[in-house]
Amino acid sequence: MLTFQDVAKTYADGTRALAGITLSVAPGEIVALIGGSGCGKTTVLRLAAGLDRPSAGVIRLDGETIAEPHPGIGLVFQEARLLPWLTVAENVGFGLHHRPAAERRARVARALASVNLAEQAGRWPRDLSGGQQQRVAIARAFVADPRVLLLDEPFSALDAVTRADLHRHLLALWAQARPTILLVTHDVAEAVALADRAIVMRPRPGRIDAALTITPTRPSDPEAGLAARSALRARLEASLRAAP
Amino acid sequence: MALLGLNETARPAVESPSPSGARRGSGPGRIRRLVLGLLLPLVLALGWEWAVRAGLASGRLLPPPGRILAALAGLAASGDLWVHVQATLLRVAAGFALGASLGIGAGALTGILPLARHLLDPGLQALRAVPSLAWVPLFILWLGILETPKVVLIAVGVFFPVYVGVSGAIASVDRKLVEVGRIFRLSKPALARRILLPAILPATLVALRTGLGLGFLFVVAAELMGASEGLGYLLVEGQQFGKPDQILAAIIAFALLGKAADTLLVVLTQPLLRWQDVARDVL
Ligand SMILES: Nc1ncnc2c1ncn2[C@@H]1O[C@H](COP(=O)(O)OP(=O)(O)OP(=O)(O)O)[C@@H](O)[C@H]1O
Numbered sequence: 001m002l003t004f005q006d007v008a009k010t011y012a013d014g015t016r017a018l019a020g021i022t023l024s025v026a027p028g029e030i031v032a033l034i035g036g037s038g039c040g041k042t043t044v045l046r047l048a049a050g051l052d053r054p055s056a057g058v059i060r061l062d063g064e065t066i067a068e069p070h071p072g073i074g075l076v077f078q079e080a081r082l083l084p085w086l087t088v089a090e091n092v093g094f095g096l097h098h099r100p101a102a103e104r105r106a107r108v109a110r111a112l113a114s115v116n117l118a119e120q121a122g123r124w125p126r127d128l129s130g131g132q133q134q135r136v137a138i139a140r141a142f143v144a145d146p147r148v149l150l151l152d153e154p155f156s157a158l159d160a161v162t163r164a165d166l167h168r169h170l171l172a173l174w175a176q177a178r179p180t181i182l183l184v185t186h187d188v189a190e191a192v193a194l195a196d197r198a199i200v201m202r203p204r205p206g207r208i209d210a211a212l213t214i215t216p217t218r219p220s221d222p223e224a225g226l227a228a229r230s231a232l233r234a235r236l237e238a239s240l241r242a243a244p
Numbered sequence: 245m246a247l248l249g250l251n252e253t254a255r256p257a258v259e260s261p262s263p264s265g266a267r268r269g270s271g272p273g274r275i276r277r278l279v280l281g282l283l284l285p286l287v288l289a290l291g292w293e294w295a296v297r298a299g300l301a302s303g304r305l306l307p308p309p310g311r312i313l314a315a316l317a318g319l320a321a322s323g324d325l326w327v328h329v330q331a332t333l334l335r336v337a338a339g340f341a342l343g344a345s346l347g348i349g350a351g352a353l354t355g356i357l358p359l360a361r362h363l364l365d366p367g368l369q370a371l372r373a374v375p376s377l378a379w380v381p382l383f384i385l386w387l388g389i390l391e392t393p394k395v396v397l398i399a400v401g402v403f404f405p406v407y408v409g410v411s412g413a414i415a416s417v418d419r420k421l422v423e424v425g426r427i428f429r430l431s432k433p434a435l436a437r438r439i440l441l442p443a444i445l446p447a448t449l450v451a452l453r454t455g456l457g458l459g460f461l462f463v464v465a466a467e468l469m470g471a472s473e474g475l476g477y478l479l480v481e482g483q484q485f486g487k488p489d490q491i492l493a494a495i496i497a498f499a500l501l502g503k504a505a506d507t508l509l510v511v512l513t514q515p516l517l518r519w520q521d522v523a524r525d526v527l
Pocket residue numbers: 011012013015016017035036037038039040041042043044078206
């Protein structure tokens with residue numbers, strides 16, 4: 001269980017990025033965080049990842065306070081952030097340094113295949129397209145099998161087809177180990193397609209405006225959930241519009 | 245499990261091999277540029293050679309290329325050239341090794357530890373403002389006129405660009421990449437080795453190149469202050485005995501040596517930088 005309890009974040013320059021965030025994400029739950037630009041979504045993930053500390057309140061994973069990066073929590077940044085001096089395969093294996101080489105190779109190969117980049121394994125990041133780089137970053141986070149995955153708009157640089165493929169793939173990966181997923185997105189359709197719950201944030205200071213349960217439409221039985229899904233989309237879009 | 249594909253399968257695998265090779269300037273364009281660059285110096289040199297041979301100029305103060313090359317060949321044939329080249333190279337190598345390692349050490353220290361930066365950097369920046377040649381009399385006074393002051397002078401010349409380059413490179417390492425290391429919970433030493441070091445490598449190598457260039461600049465100054473061998477000695481002797489062809493021969497040797505050393509440094513370090521996304525097509 002990942003919990004935020006009255007979490008606030010004020011940056012050193014006085015920017016109040018978050019105020020009074022209280023939120024629990026159950027093990028294995030997929031929660032989408034949606035909201036306009038600058039409303040604090042990235043800040044929520046950075047705090048959960050232990051990269052920054054909250055100015056007030058506390059974040060816990062299964063009772064353990066998160067104050068610095070945690071082995072059970074993986075993060076995909078909003079930008080790919082590949083290390084330019086490592087090949088694609090080396091980037092994916094970057095976090096596996098403490099595992100035996102053979103296991104590392106096998107895991108990297110599997111992760112690359114799963115984002116359909118097996119053939120790019122030996123290339124430099126500079127030679128990949130933006131979407132390919134983003135997929136490498138996703139593979140890099142998944143390869144370590146974290147309990148909690150924080151994804152910051154991981155699909156924003158992808159075309160519609162690849163995006164839909166990665167959605168399916170994300171759900172397939174999720175089905176294997178059932179990690180908790182906190183997914184930031186701008187895209188209501190994406191939230192509805194992937195998440196059990198969508199949380200709408202409002203800006204200045206960032207806070208939670210509404211939480212909608214989406215569960216009926218997933219796991220995917222596309223036909224059955226269709227009506228419920230479009231109703232949810234409408235509700236989400238309405239509450240997004242309501243946010244100033 | 246669904247594999248994602250479309251946009252990948254459309255991309256031929258042929259595209260991937262040898263990314264660096266394809267980036268180089270194309271062959272014909274390169275040769276054309278080389279010819280263009282050589283054109284003017286060649287015309288001037290041949291013109292001067294012709295003017296002296298035709299008796300239009302004496303060539304006493306500015307000997308024609310033929311005589312300079314003859315002087316160079318003479319020095320080479322007698323074996324003197326190698327003695328002088330060796331002496332100069334040894335000094336540059338010793339001074340460069342000393343200056344570069346101190347520069348890297350001090351740059352790393354001030355780049356990583358704020359305390360060291362506040363303690364050392366202002367003083368070093370003040371020293372850097374002193375034109376290095378101004379130290380010469382002091383070095384001679386302190387260290388005599390043999391090898392030590394020469395090596396120290398060269399080391400001083402090499403130190404500053406390397407120091408500034410390394411500390412600047414560390415200060416400007418992308419925080420975003422450091423965070424990647426933090427997310428994967430690298431220890432401090434691992435962070436330094438796996439993120440910091442590769443990140444500062446390009447700037448460090450540029451600084452080393454600059455330092456090496458300055459090393460050759462300062463070896464001339466060092467050898468002018470009194471030496472019994474070395475290319476700088478050939479300069480002094482050429483001046484004293486009125487042999488401009490020898491001076492020019494030594495200058496050419498300096499130029500070739502400097503270029504060769506720089507090229508060697510680039511060639512040796514290039515494998516470390518294959519990953520760089522740069523449009524570098526000249527050395
Ligand atoms: N390091 C920082 N220092 C000061 N202010 C910051 C910092 N990082 C973010 N902010 C501010 O905090 C607020 C929230 O930023 P955040 O990056 O979390 O927004 P976001 O919801 O992720 O936006 P986007 O959708 O554009 O990525 C913004 O007003 C931003 O300007």
